Amino acid sequence: MFILNETRVDPNRGRAALRQFYADASSHRYALHLTDTAELLRHILFLRDMNAGVFPIHPDIPASTAHDMAVTAGCDRIVTAEGLTNLPQTSPIGRGGVLVQMSSGTTGAPKVITRTWAQISVEVASYAVSFKEAQAMTPVIACPVSHSYGLIAGVLVALHRGHTPVVIDTLNPKFILRRLREVTRPLLYTSPAMLHTLAQLLPAEETLYAAMTSGTVLPEPWFVCIRARTTHLFQQYGCSEAGCIAINPDLRQAADIGYPLPHLEVDTGGTAQAPQMIHVRADGSEIRTGDLGYRRPDGMLVFAARQDDVIDVAGLNVYPQDVEQAALAQPGVEDALAFGIDDPMAGGRVALLIAGAGADPAAIRKGLQTRLAPYQQPGVIEQVGTLPRQANGKISRREVAKHFARQGVQAEMRA
Incomplete structure (x- = not known):
């Protein structure tokens, strides 16, 4: 179960209809361009269980752009509110069994990233066992579930733990604050910008119970503001190719990006005076993150800069x-x-x-x-x-x- 805004949703509802809709799902890669967040999550969870290929596309992206993105991502089908449409694909690559994402494109053209559902399952289990501080908290996910941060770290980890996550698909900060007040021990997953906005809007006598930040090291002025208004502040660090790499269970310095998750090998070879590239080894592959950093003696991974910067x-x-x-x-x-x-x-x-x-x-x-x-x-x-x-x-x-x-x-x- 999950809650969308204020409505409880059973993701298993209508599974018989989905089985008919997604015939032979495991041999296809589906782009999902759906504006209804509850439907999007139902489709993602069903297709994951069917070991299909899935490419969630943010609902605000125009239909023509979403179509082109789907073709670029190797999808042979796209699902919208109007139904299912076949897409032109001629290459013989396998299409099922993966979650497809686009890299952010901050340092270059966006890249198509595929990770198997088996790899994501390992990440979810590793995240849950490592991040013990959140075991008694209720995830409140105020960020897109079409992105890995909201989907994997937010929804999938919560369901793995047996929690009932609260998914919020509005950017209205006053609504988010109201829902946080209505939830027991809420752990907010949202963007740094929204977290900063919420911290500024809070009444003087109130604090956020718990919050996770991700996507960028918080700018120092934002960090000071958010840290002062949040009881439990966490940070996770990752990249599209590896997923979540590290979690800081008590963020006190913005650049302290976390302790690596146990299913990964993370190394930099750098020092505070001479930071080096952060390398991640997973499933026999080595990923160069493009970030420079170093490990402190206690194992904390510290961010120094993007190599390109x-x-x-x-x-x-x-x-x-x-x-x-x-x-x-x-x-x-x-x-x-x-x-x-x-x-x-x-x-x-x-x-x-x-x-x-x-x-x-x-x-x-x-x-x-x-x-x-x-x-x-x-x-x-x-x-x-x-x-x-x-x-x-x-x-x-x-x-x-x-x-x-x-x-x-x-x-x-x-x-």
Whole structure:
């Protein structure tokens, strides 16, 4: 059972009709583009049990785009509210037995990722046994179940534990807060941006009981706000190819992304002074996450930067978070973003965007001289109203750098 908003739903209802609808399901890969969340979950759970191929597509994606995504993902059938449609596929690849997802595309073109239901079952069991703090909590899933975060970590782990998850498919923060107040020991799964919004909306005397964040390391201003308004704050870290990799059962530092799950081998070979690529080994395969980090002696995995975001200044690596943390320690700075720009002399140079009505770029430049090495010093410090964060709190440093290059920032560099 699960609850959608305020209505209890039996996912086994109508299974006889689904058996007729999905004839020979295990030999097909189905794209599901359904606007009814209860129906979407019923179809996913049924097709999982039939060992079919499943590609859930977010309902807000236009129908024509969803069709093209389904073809790209190797689906030979697409299911919508109008029914089932065959799709043109000529390659002889096996189509059943997998969950299909698209990578986020934050650092490049989205990729088609397939994982078997057997692999996901191992992940679910490992997640449940490792994350003991949540055993007595009720999952409240206020994020899309078409995404692995809401579907696997939220719904499938809850059902594995015998819990009745509460799925919320509205973005109305006041409704989410009301439902959290009505649930016993709620554990909220939602986006960093929604978590930040909820923390700001809470009355002074109230806190969130428990919350999980995922998808990006929380920006420091958001982390400070959320941590102060949440009794139990958790973080999970993962990637599309491996699923959830690590869980932090008591988030006290935003970059502490968690202890690796026991079914995975996770290594970096790095140190705090020289972080290295985070490698994950699962089912005999090695996955390069594209993230740099290191392991502390207690086993905690610590995030340093995306490899693509590291700024090469005359052969020396500058990690954007180091510059941002130094900037956030300056008076008046409420948010900060560091990224690389071209420099004909050094190859690369640091640029820094700051947000905050009381921030003074000249004073910040002076303050950074005592906190950063010379090669880490920003060549450009620009004050903006707000940083260009996506809905999940992420920022594409690559896109920001391109934008500022078009604005001629390189010509304005000043020491």
